Amino acid sequence: MGANTYPDPRVSRFINEHTVPVQFNVNEDVGAPFRFHAHWTPAVMWQDVEGNEYRRSFGSLNPDQFLAEFALARALRFYHGGQFDRSVELFEQALEHTIHDPLRHAENLYWIGPAKYESSTGTLDDLMAAWRKLQESYPDSDWARRSLQLKFE
Amino acid sequence: MQEMIGVVTWRSSLEEARAEAREKHKDLLIDLFNPG
Numbered sequence: 001m002g003a004n005t006y007p008d009p010r011v012s013r014f015i016n017e018h019t020v021p022v023q024f025n026v027n028e029d030v031g032a033p034f035r036f037h038a039h040w041t042p043a044v045m046w047q048d049v050e051g052n053e054y055r056r057s058f059g060s061l062n063p064d065q066f067l068a069e070f071a072l073a074r075a076l077r078f079y080h081g082g083q084f085d086r087s088v089e090l091f092e093q094a095l096e097h098t099i100h101d102p103l104r105h106a107e108n109l110y111w112i113g114p115a116k117y118e119s120s121t122g123t124l125d126d127l128m129a130a131w132r133k134l135q136e137s138y139p140d141s142d143w144a145r146r147s148l149q150l151k152f153e
Numbered sequence: 154m155q156e157m158i159g160v161v162t163w164r165s166s167l168e169e170a171r172a173e174a175r176e177k178h179k180d181l182l183i184d185l186f187n188p189g
Contacts, residue, residue, distance in 0.1 A: 021181075021182045022163065022167055022183050024183070024186070042187075048181070049174045
């Protein structure tokens with residue numbers, strides 16, 4: 001990733017705009033995998049300043065995969081922080097980065113449902129509409145299967 | 154610290170990065186790598 005992904009100007013711009021990046025060489029800092037509970041590299045983690053981790057990724061990502069991961073990470077940060085209206089905006093923006101990535105696009109479509117449902121104007125119809133779109137677009141995906149677990153009395 | 158376009162300036166101290174992130178209202182991106 002150091003050779004191909006991080007030098008990509010789209011990637012570096014995203015990183016610099018939203019985060020302070022920290023890097024550990026596990027050959028020199030042999031304690032790092034233990035401190036971060038991450039024994040496979042490359043490992044990328046997103047944290048707030050309190051140390052709350054809101055996403056991690058293992059394995060090499062090309063620039064497009066990284067941008068999709070990053071976009072989902074940002075949206076999930078606000079969702080799990082209870083800022084649902086902002087998370088809706090960011091999940092919608094993330095579509096630009098996940099659209100050509102079936103794995104992450106399905107995840108993106110999944111999370112738009114809960115984000116809209118929890119938003120200030122959200123309804124159950126918003127959740128169901130988002131998940132219908134997911135089920136139609138990626139019927140065999142893990143995320144679609146998760147969405148089908150929701151049952152109403 | 155001035156960031157250059159197309160360049161990621163990696164920090165090496167988590168504590169200092171966290172303080173910088175707090176000051177700039179940013180989050181942290183942590184990368185563990187093995188140069189091989």
